[in-house]
Amino acid sequence: MVNSRFDVELNNIQKKFGSNIVVDNFNLQIEQGECVSFLGPSGCGKTTTLNMIAGFLEPDQGDLLIKGRRMNGVPSNKRELGMVFQTYSLFPHMTIFENVAYGLKLRKTAKAEIAERVKKVLDVVKLPQVGDRYPKQLSGGQRQRIAIARALVTEPSLLLLDEPLSNLDAKLREELRDELKRLQQEIGVTTIFVTHDQEEALYLSNRIVVLDHGKVEQIGTPWDIYNRPASEFVHTFIGKSNRLEVMVNELRGSEIALETAEGVRLEGNARGLSFHVGEPVSAYVRPEKIRLRTADERMSDRVGANEAQGKVKLTSFLGAHTECEVEVGRSDVIVRIPASQEQERFTPGQPVVLSWDSDDVFVFARKESKP
Known part of the structure; x- marks a missing residue:
């Protein structure tokens, strides 16, 4: 058993696509229960970094650790994480119950435990009554909450959110943003949130990593990022x-x-x-x-x-x-x-x-x- 005070560690991470360096010398340590946002404009490297943490991409250089274990070369399904995409990615032919239960079935969890855990997580996202419905019968905000429930039901040690609110209208984004903050604090799961929306990052995060052209411009609390920017880019990008x-x-x-x-x-x-x-x-x-x-x-x-x-x-x-x-x-x-x-x-x-x-x-x- 590896002991580490950090749930996630990125040490000198670099990623290239051809000759283009999209993530350069990324260093970060995330403590248990933190919500950390990767914030920056399109093409800054935030989603690429998230995909390396998730195991969908391999770093070309550096070490990536989750709970003290080196994850380089470890497939995504062995990393004990949950991921929510901006496109929901629900199976249209499955009921909501079946969608949420999918990860547990892959893990060959007992039927009684599946039923109990799905019921519990649907209560957590405040949608206990929709288990027998299909995704097309839900609103966009409800589908996104189901996507979050599906990620949480396996009780991951790490929750990755890739711009999960970007497809929603302004009012719904605000409501679901409040819900995400409540869930993260209530459950205490370590969370990495990718966004280009500065208000979302300021509202949700314990710390923010501001990225530009693959480089880390500043890491700090929302207050520090807004009131004590380390560079002109940070100052002009935030607010x-x-x-x-x-x-x-x-x-x-x-x-x-x-x-x-x-x-x-x-x-x-x-x-x-x-x-x-x-x-x-x-x-x-x-x-x-x-x-x-x-x-x-x-x-x-x-x-x-x-x-x-x-x-x-x-x-x-x-x-x-x-x-x-x-x-x-x-x-x-x-x-x-x-x-x-x-x-x-x-x-x-x-x-x-x-x-x-x-x-x-x-x-x-x-x-x-x-x-």
């Missing part, structure tokens, strides 16, 4: 952000003073990155971090650092918040105002003042190819 092209005016230890071509001054923290005076860089501030006031609410006519004058171009009511598009020089800045604040006082054409804190300014070396 909305305003980009301002600025010049480095002054460096004072870790503090950095910046200015746009129109004279908007910003102050921030270099966060360990290296810059020099006169260097053109990109500064980012998230919409919800910006405060908006009417021009007549200003305490002074002097515009300070991390403050700018602008004019409202557009307002969009989105229920929980309103987004204001504000013209600041040659840039358009998005400001997100919570529903609890007075939103109606900002109208198109209105002069306003924007302000933000230095801790909310993120600075990265400028990449001209970025939009």
Whole structure:
């Protein structure tokens, strides 16, 4: 019996298709009961990595361990895992009971135990009454819950979810997302969730692995990924952000003073990155971090650092918040105002003042190819 504190370990994993490296030097350790999301755009290597963990693909380099056992070369059916695909993959000619029981029958489980475990897992996914129906008689959300039940009924040590919500409409996705979180916490099965949807990853995960072009950009908690991004890619991929092209005016230890071509001054923290005076860089501030006031609410006519004058171009009511598009020089800045604040006082054409804190300014070396 191999003892390991980690349910999954990826050590220097690499995968090539021809000369194209699709996963490069992937290192990760997942503890028992964690829900870890692989997040990134199409082609970043997240599904390829999941398929290597599942045993559908073999790594070209590195070691893959599940519960301390090296899995390189071990077939998928010997890995004690359950997998849910985005396409449900239910057998249309089988009843729901038969679909859920399929893995247990392959394992030659006794009929009485099969009946008991299928009933239990259908209760878990809150569909106890559908056992005698066929997949075509269920809604998309119900079929996806049955696919999850089929993966759970074998009591796997590892649950792999490959974009299981992508084929559902927005309301159903939200409901099933809540259900997945409840199930994962209730059952405690170690889970790897592949998605390109940042909101799903933030909501479901204990930790997130952000991937781009086969490389790991950052591994961290949802809070860290959103509030302390390790790279410009992570910052721009997770959530909305305003980009301002600025010049480095002054460096004072870790503090950095910046200015746009129109004279908007910003102050921030270099966060360990290296810059020099006169260097053109990109500064980012998230919409919800910006405060908006009417021009007549200003305490002074002097515009300070991390403050700018602008004019409202557009307002969009989105229920929980309103987004204001504000013209600041040659840039358009998005400001997100919570529903609890007075939103109606900002109208198109209105002069306003924007302000933000230095801790909310993120600075990265400028990449001209970025939009």
